[in-house]
Amino acid sequence: MLSPSRFPGGEPVISAERIRHSYDGRKFALDDVSFSVARGEVFGLLGRNGAGKSTLIKAMTTLIQPTSGTLRILGHDPRREGRKIRDRIGVVQQGESFEFASVETNLDLYGFLWRVPRTVRKQRVEALIDRFGLGEFRRRRSFDISGGQKRRVQVAREFMHDMDILFLDEPTLGLDVLMRRVLLDSIRSEVQRGLTVVFTTHNLEEADYLCDRIAVIEEGRIIALDTVDNLKRLYGGKKTIDLTVSASDAGRFFPALGAACGASASITTHGNAAVLLVEDPKEALVTIVGLSQRLGVQLEWLTIRQNTLEDVFLRSIAPPGGANGPS
């Protein structure tokens, strides 16, 4: 994770106050969303599909106008000064976007559209082809390459021009592990030079690796917003126990375990696996092992580990008081 101490004061480059947006006038895709992003910060948006992450990106990139609330990007109002904002941002959208042309033409043309001088374009095209490993298909049409290759082109293309803020809506979707790391490292290196990044992802390891702060969005609302470490502390201060039993035992063992642990643990189950967040892992282990012996249940897997962002995420979006909710 990048250090949050890099943002001492200063005017935020993004500030949102009580943003609401509805596509149909009935349901709000964004509901009372407020946050700010400092210059040079990597700000992550986490949430399930349809939680409102992409809508928020669209509002910040001027594609849609919020129904109400105040939004300022680089000090400009997207309603009246959209052009000034778009001149200084880069956007990698979630969906595919490419020209009916070769990979290198896609890059060059994009730079041309962004007013990048020819000589600079030429250098950047070569550098990006090299950095993102596009060389072997640089002369092939974008239509003729694989989904992952298209994604690489789409992400690389955005680095053709200079910008103050880069919005990335699930940029690593469809990328292999190597390319994912290349992309994340490219973003980190740009951030070191002052770029601000707003980043949505489903991959929590990426968010942990890259983000200074994270907002967890659920049903259009920000339900948690802090640095990764603080979120872990806030939702944790606990250890995580991963536990697996046989599928036939899961139905009787997990409810009994929930009752045995009481308020000292929160349990999230998925099939025959369970994740427990506990204050005292030793006490929990005694409970688990004792209960498994008493019920004659074979434990297939049992580990204790530090909290991850995934635990924070699962815990933050879990319905309060629900069967799998936090205690």
Added chain:
Amino acid sequence: MVPPNLVRLIYRNVRVNTDPASLVILLGLPAMYLIFFGYGFASVVAAGGSSGPYLSFLAPGMMAFQAVMAGTVGGSMLWADRRWGMLAQLLVGPFTRIEYLFGIMFTSLLFGLGGAAIMLALAIALLGVSTVPLGGGLVLFGAIALGSIFFGSLMLFISAHVKSNTAYNSIQVLLLFLISFASTVFYPFSTSLPYALQVLFAINPLTYIADTARNGYHGALTLTNGYEMAILAVETAVLLVLATRAYLRSDVSTE
């Protein structure tokens, strides 16, 4: 020097739409009409007692036809940009919606005029020395320019409303057929036509463009051509406003 936004968009539109496959449809099809119909129907027309070669009738008609082809290019550009995500991508870039729209309209215009010039060159090659007078030629190209904007607006209007690729293609093919063959591009208007067809001919903007282009080509412009162009200009203005409104109201973010 950095070219203005509109010029950059036009350059981009031309560059991504001049692949061989698109050019075959855009120019090859009308060229084949000109050659096959021009020579194929010549004997039929001659048997009917025409006073001039059919090819010289068809050539300005095919030039006028380029206005329709240019319109389909405009509609297809918007459609393709929506389909392949470039519309939303360009609109989060340094462009306004209006600039994007005019980029498409001007590109259509370029394709219309360029295509007409190529048809003219082909006609000259087939017919021998051209007799197109300067004034008539200017009116001819003016009519095609106006027609390109008319049909560009029409196709933009349709692509702003239609959500399915199949529906868009079906509408385009149907319109292309109706507009082309219920006009004076391939044959002259005749009162012997069924009444419904006569009405179609009379209200079809391509008839106005083809008549004016033909008379301009032959240096035989009439006052009727002036009225036709005036009506076309009004229709174009109305359709352009409607297309612009439809496009500006369409939600590109949900593509």
